[in-house]
Amino acid sequence: MHRPNFFRSKFFFALFAFVIFVGCENGKQNQMPPAQLKVVEVVQKDIIDKVDFVGEVYGYQDISIRARVPGFLEGIHFREGFPVKKGQLLYTIDQQTYRAEVAAKQSQLAEAKSRFAKAQSDLERYKPLAETNAVSQADLDAAQLQYEAAQSMVEAAEANLEISQINLSYTQVKSPIDGIIGKSLSKVGELVGQAPHVMLNTVSKIDEIFVEFFLPENQYLELVKKVTNGEDVFDESRYNNDNLELVLADGSIHDYTGHVTFIDRGVNSSTGTILIQTVFENPQRIIRPGQYAKVRIPVTHSDALIIPQQCVKELQGQYSVFVVTDENKIETRFVSVGTKIGDLWLINSGLNAGDKVVLEGIQKVRNGMVVSPVVVEFESQVSSK
Numbered sequence: 001m002h003r004p005n006f007f008r009s010k011f012f013f014a015l016f017a018f019v020i021f022v023g024c025e026n027g028k029q030n031q032m033p034p035a036q037l038k039v040v041e042v043v044q045k046d047i048i049d050k051v052d053f054v055g056e057v058y059g060y061q062d063i064s065i066r067a068r069v070p071g072f073l074e075g076i077h078f079r080e081g082f083p084v085k086k087g088q089l090l091y092t093i094d095q096q097t098y099r100a101e102v103a104a105k106q107s108q109l110a111e112a113k114s115r116f117a118k119a120q121s122d123l124e125r126y127k128p129l130a131e132t133n134a135v136s137q138a139d140l141d142a143a144q145l146q147y148e149a150a151q152s153m154v155e156a157a158e159a160n161l162e163i164s165q166i167n168l169s170y171t172q173v174k175s176p177i178d179g180i181i182g183k184s185l186s187k188v189g190e191l192v193g194q195a196p197h198v199m200l201n202t203v204s205k206i207d208e209i210f211v212e213f214f215l216p217e218n219q220y221l222e223l224v225k226k227v228t229n230g231e232d233v234f235d236e237s238r239y240n241n242d243n244l245e246l247v248l249a250d251g252s253i254h255d256y257t258g259h260v261t262f263i264d265r266g267v268n269s270s271t272g273t274i275l276i277q278t279v280f281e282n283p284q285r286i287i288r289p290g291q292y293a294k295v296r297i298p299v300t301h302s303d304a305l306i307i308p309q310q311c312v313k314e315l316q317g318q319y320s321v322f323v324v325t326d327e328n329k330i331e332t333r334f335v336s337v338g339t340k341i342g343d344l345w346l347i348n349s350g351l352n353a354g355d356k357v358v359l360e361g362i363q364k365v366r367n368g369m370v371v372s373p374v375v376v377e378f379e380s381q382v383s384s385k
Helices: 003-030 096-131 137-169 217-228 236-240
Strands: 035-041 043-066 071-076 089-093 172-174 179-181 199-216 245-247 258-263 273-281 292-308 313-315 318-324 330-341 344-349 356-358 371-375
Touching (some): 043 179, 199 217, 199 292, 292 330
Antiparallel strands (some): 043 199, 043 292, 071 089, 179 199, 199 273, 245 292, 258 273, 292 344, 318 330, 318 356, 330 344
16 A cells, blocks of 8 residues: 555655756756857057059050141151150151242242342442432432342241241151150041041150049048158158059059159149149060059058958948957947958947957857957958058
């Protein structure tokens, strides 16, 4: 009769032992060590940001070759696309009309000189006669006026001859500089010097090249403040630093660095942009006018707070990071971000130098969570000073 009580007692004892065992196991689980997380310390240092601007290439000199007098093109005396020398004959225009004009002007000059000689002779003959009253004063005055008129005629004839000689010289079109000449825009036999055949060609000096680009007003203000550090923007020594890079269309970097030579007087009110001109050496003459390239400008951010981009979360325009406190607890910190520089992000506010920011596993952490931080060094690809 007492055996059921015995079995009931053994059952409760076993149940009690099981509860104690499970409770112990839960206690062991609750006492597991905190999870290890990789964190980085917020660094404060000078860092160089390289900003690219798309620009167009121009020759150091791009000189238009134009026909300055009308006429039929008789000859082309250069090889298109090859170097030419200053003073080298490029084109010849039919000279017949201009030679005839020169001859006519020479004849007019000779006639004017003959009249001048006669007027001069008459004046010299009248002067002593007027002193003895052999001729009237009116006759002397008339001789003086005739002399002055003849002298003016000679001067006018000389000027007309000079103009005709200049026009004749324009029939030989010569290169104004050493450079590379382009494709001829007119052919032998065409009438040049009148629309649409006024422009004949272009000669470019490309041992050095200009690269021009336009900056929006806000970017200009941001850039010039960082480059000048609040000092005089017209300090010429600032423009002699060859610290600009030129990124070509194939992604390669030009072998020579350059510098800013010109910032336009004002902002274009129609586009809201300002023109910037830079210069680069081009001794191999590989880069040609008309190409597009990126001017890479280094901008130094002094005492910048920087963290890796992967540390930052963005939600509806708000940026935040997970910070490990001195008690090794996770804390959400909202931050104000600045410029992205490569794989880094500049922090304007919300963090201090030395703060530990979670680098990996940010999807698994939450506020108040106790962790074991492992400080690692992030290897950035961005240069610093």
